[in-house]
Amino acid sequence: MTSPAPAAHLAQLNVATLSHPIDDPRIAPFVEQLDPVNAAAEAAPGFVWRLVEDGAADATGLRPAGENVIVNLSVWQSPEALWDFTYRSGHLDVVRRRREWFERHVQAHLVLWWVPAGHRPGVEEALERLADLRANGPSPRAFTFASAYPADGAVVGAAR
Secondary structure: OOOOOOOEEEEEEEEEEEOOOOOOOOOHHHHHHHHHHHHHHHHOOOEEEEOOOOOOOOOOOOOOOOOOEEEEEEEEOOHHHHHHHHHOOOHHHHHHOHHHOEOOOOOOOEEEEEEEOOOOOOHHHHHHHHHHHHHHOOEOOEEOOOOOOOHHHOOOOOOO
16 A cells, blocks of 8 residues: 655745856866766655756756856755755765855755645746745745745745
8 A cells, every 4th residue: 555645845045155157177176076976866756846947957957046046956855855965965075165156145045845746836836935034034925944844835836
């Protein structure tokens, strides 16, 4: 007997402001890690989906938040699955080196929110959630790992 499919999945957006253009040799160590890290994410337990640019292997060419800002948008089965990939896998090595490639953010740069299972959030929806978190603080609509809300109390679905 199989378990019923979850009613909600966890979406995440993080934005990173590049300290140099993406093709600058100082950013090359980060760029070289994109394919292996993305492959590890896709193979990780609980991974559902990630945003990629048409015709590309990643989303670094998309610049919806500014010319020097890259976005990472993905969907996971649970906060635990995302946490484990982010902080308990080889991805942590990239996180530890982020100051080599990215500016320090003064505002929230990561937002989490619940989406109906099967929904693939768009960049506009994700940026609206980040703006909500920045303007209003954590809520069931937009939160962080430190201020997580359970799916059963969340406002699931498209942005306001």
